[in-house]
Structure formats: structure tokens, C-alpha cells
Amino acid sequence: MKIASFNVNSIRARLDMVIEWLEKKSPDILCLQETKVEDADFPNDMFEKIRYHALFHGEKSYNGVAILTRHPVKDVKVGFDEAGTEGTRILSALIANVPVVNTYVPQGFHPLSEKFQYKLDFFDRLLAYFDENYRPDRPLVWCGDFNVAPEPRDVYDPGHLSGQVGFHPDEHASLERFKNWGFVDVFRLHEPSGGHYTFWDYRIRNAVKRKMGWRVDHIWATRPLVEKSKAAWIDVGPRLALKPSDHTFIVAEFDLKKKRA
Numbered sequence: 001m002k003i004a005s006f007n008v009n010s011i012r013a014r015l016d017m018v019i020e021w022l023e024k025k026s027p028d029i030l031c032l033q034e035t036k037v038e039d040a041d042f043p044n045d046m047f048e049k050i051r052y053h054a055l056f057h058g059e060k061s062y063n064g065v066a067i068l069t070r071h072p073v074k075d076v077k078v079g080f081d082e083a084g085t086e087g088t089r090i091l092s093a094l095i096a097n098v099p100v101v102n103t104y105v106p107q108g109f110h111p112l113s114e115k116f117q118y119k120l121d122f123f124d125r126l127l128a129y130f131d132e133n134y135r136p137d138r139p140l141v142w143c144g145d146f147n148v149a150p151e152p153r154d155v156y157d158p159g160h161l162s163g164q165v166g167f168h169p170d171e172h173a174s175l176e177r178f179k180n181w182g183f184v185d186v187f188r189l190h191e192p193s194g195g196h197y198t199f200w201d202y203r204i205r206n207a208v209k210r211k212m213g214w215r216v217d218h219i220w221a222t223r224p225l226v227e228k229s230k231a232a233w234i235d236v237g238p239r240l241a242l243k244p245s246d247h248t249f250i251v252a253e254f255d256l257k258k259k260r261a
Contacts, residue, residue: 001096001254002027005143005217006238007104007199007247011035011066014245015043017238021249022050025235028071029095031143033104035064042066055093063088065104065144071096080129086122090129098225098256099134103144108165116165119147123174127181136182140222145247147216150175150185153194154215166216183220186252187232196234199247208239219252228258 004027008014011032022030035042035058047054047068057078058064065088075094079087092101106122109115134140148171152158161167179185187196197213204212219232232252239248 001029001098001256002251003029003031003100003141003143003219003254004249004251005031005033005102005145005219006249007033007145007217007245009034009036009245009247011037011043011064012041013243015046017241017244019046019050021235021238022047022052022068025249025251027251028069029100030068031100031102032066032068033064033102033145034062035066036061037064055091057084057087057091059088063104065089065091065102067091067093067095067100067102069095075099077133080125086125089122090126092133096256098139098141100141100143101130103142103146105145105147107147108168108171111163111165111168111170116168116170119165120170120174123171123177127174127177130178130181134222136222137224138222139225140183141225142178142183142220143218145217146175148172148175149214149216154197156195156197156212156214166214178220182222184223184226186219186221186226186229187215187234187250189226189229190232198234198250200239202246208236217247217250219250221252221254225254228254228256230255 037058042056044054052068056066077092079085089104106119108119149155155161198217200207200213230253235249
């Protein structure tokens, strides 16, 4: 099974890019964040034409999450609870018997702002969500834009960026709690070296070529799936295309037929 994640930064602006990428790479699952479109305007028909079923929940101009897949879908959940709280930031489903949770974590704005505390509170609530609905000893995939680079090798200048939003000790402490719960960073399982990024700020000229990026988009999984992990990589190509998102695709592959050791 091939699972991918991408902060699209407007599905309508990047629809052709996403369609082309799906046709070329044929993932089983693609999780999207920042779709920035109300449900009535989500381009579901375009994905149906290439035989992808779409789950989505969004709002005008902000946030929005979607899951695209060619597999049967069950147990769709929007938001943290039955009321759909934070529904444009979290979407989950059981796909081909694999639970998938897609999240768009708040950016945080500034460490001294209320928005940063909102981000930390979101992580707290998300951890409780996992604890209430899933188990670390069973298969589970967590995808999305976490808006955090976990380690110094995940940012282009850790000394300068330390303490900033996206690379702050409080955010790192939050992510560590998810690892203690039972998640593994699948990309890091296969690629130990630094310099691999999923986000490059539009405001930095030639940021991709200058390798001035952050790895803030992730695919994490519990041990039962990690043991079946085959590969993980970042596709930088779409970030170099015309009118790109400021993020790009991250991908992980799992051999679901492989027996656990």
C-alpha cells in the first residue's frame, strides 16, 4: 500500500497538479490539507473520473482536509467528536482495513501568542483522540501537515530557527508524547540524513535550490505497520512546478502481506 500526504494550499488552485500526480504515482491513499474550499465546491467529480473516491470537509479560504483513495472506505469520522469539532482539521477513515487519520495542525503564529497555545492544545486533544479511539499495538497511520519540524536535521538552519514556531521546544515535547504513545516517524526509518524537506517558504527566493526548507509534513505509523514498511520519500518535483504549493508530497509504502516478525 502506497500512502501519500500533501498540503495542497488550495485544491482549486492546484487541482491539475494533484490529478497529474495521482495518475503518475497511483497512490492507494492521498491525504490533503489546506483544501480551502467549502464542501459544495470540492471538485469531487474530477477525482471520480480517475477512479478515486474522495472524503472531504472544508471551509472557504481556510483549512480543509480530504482523503482520496481507490479502496473501500468505512468508519469515516470528521473532527474530534460526534459534533465534528475541528472538522476542517482532522478526518479519519478505515481504508482497506487500515485506519488512517489525516490532520492539519494549526500553524501557531508566534510562541507568545494565543494561537501558539491553541496549537499545543490541539496536540493535547489529538493525543487524547488517539488514546480514546485507537491502540498502539494495532495498525494505524497518521498523516498530514503537523506544522512542526521534529529534529535539527529537519530544518535548514537549526541554530537560527530554534525557538521559532514550527521548531520550538514545546512543540517538540508534544511530538515526543506521540512517539511515547506508539507512533514512529516512517520517513526517518528509511532516511537518516538531513536536508530532506517538504516545505519551502514562498518569501525566500529560490528556497528549494538553496535547500532552505523544513520537514513539517509527515507520515507516522504504529509498530504493526512500521514492521511492514518498505520505503519512504519526498517528491520535490511538484514544488518546482509552475504555481506550486509551498509544500510538496511525502510518500510511504507498506507491504501489508508481509507477516510480522
